[in-house]
Amino acid sequence: MRSTDRAKGKRHEETPAEVPVPEEQARVREIVERLRERYPVARTALKFRTPLELLVATILSAQCTDERVNQVTAELFRRYRTAEEYASAPLRELERLIRPTGYYRNKARAIKAACQKLVADFGGEVPATMEALLTLPGVARKTANVVLQNAFGIASGIVVDTHVLRVAQRLGLTREKDRDKVERDLMALVPREEWIAFSHRLIAHGRETCRARRPLCGQCSLESLCPYPQKVR
Numbered sequence: 762m763r764s765t766d767r768a769k770g771k772r773h774e775e776t777p778a779e780v781p782v783p784e785e786q787a788r789v790r791e792i793v794e795r796l797r798e799r800y801p802v803a804r805t806a807l808k809f810r811t812p813l814e815l816l817v818a819t820i821l822s823a824q825c826t827d828e829r830v831n832q833v834t835a836e837l838f839r840r841y842r843t844a845e846e847y848a849s850a851p852l853r854e855l856e857r858l859i860r861p862t863g864y865y866r867n868k869a870r871a872i873k874a875a876c877q878k879l880v881a882d883f884g885g886e887v888p889a890t891m892e893a894l895l896t897l898p899g900v901a902r903k904t905a906n907v908v909l910q911n912a913f914g915i916a917s918g919i920v921v922d923t924h925v926l927r928v929a930q931r932l933g934l935t936r937e938k939d940r941d942k943v944e945r946d947l948m949a950l951v952p953r954e955e956w957i958a959f960s961h962r963l964i965a966h967g968r969e970t971c972r973a974r975r976p977l978c979g980q981c982s983l984e985s986l987c988p989y990p991q992k993v994r
Contacts, residue, residue, distance in 0.1 A: 792934075797962065809912070811912075819904045822862075824864060855869040925967065928971045
């Protein structure tokens with residue numbers, strides 16, 4: 762992780778959020794409620810047993826489906842169980858095991874370097890703070906949020922992946938394209954106690970209904986609250 766990335770994470774937390782107008786607050790509350798009704802079970806699709814496994818799986822999930830990651834980690838997690846084992850693993854072996862996830866050379870280097878940092882600075886354990894996670898190579902806010910939310914139950918922010926980015930923009934919850942700025946906008950709108958579930962539900966909605974191509978607006982429970990269908994008619 763470059764120092765500029767760590768500075769970005771710090772600036773993100775210090776940026777004051779604008780207070781939404783009452784009408785927008787009411788619309789967001791209704792969006793949250795409808796998503797809760799549609800997706801009552803809100804959890805990550807990545808399979809893991811420990812914070813370390815989730816960290817590795819999340820790094821692998823970049824530009825890859827969760828289903829494919831779970832197929833790969835079934836074998837990977839049998840071979841490597843500790844940060845020390847990843848840190849000392851031959852790079853070529855890691856690359857071979859994770860190759861189906863794509864970008865496997867970069868991902869293998871990131872996993873090995875992150876685990877070396879865990880061993881050197883954190884006793885081999887995954888830390889439970891945003892600040893500490895952002896010091897790990899290959900870890901930015903999205904990955905840190907996934908780990909904090911799902912491994913530790915800590916609502917440190919809102920995960921902004923490609924689905925959340927797309928759906929939030931279509932719903933008019935943000936006009937930003939930068940993911941850190943999108944997260945800031947969503948954090949200002951969504952109650953903190955909903956941040957974790959909201960991330961999962963928006964991801965599920967993006968996969969199932971608000972697809973990148975040909976979104977199913979006519980079948981969407983949020984259609985009456987969403988400006989996007991009017992834009993494409």
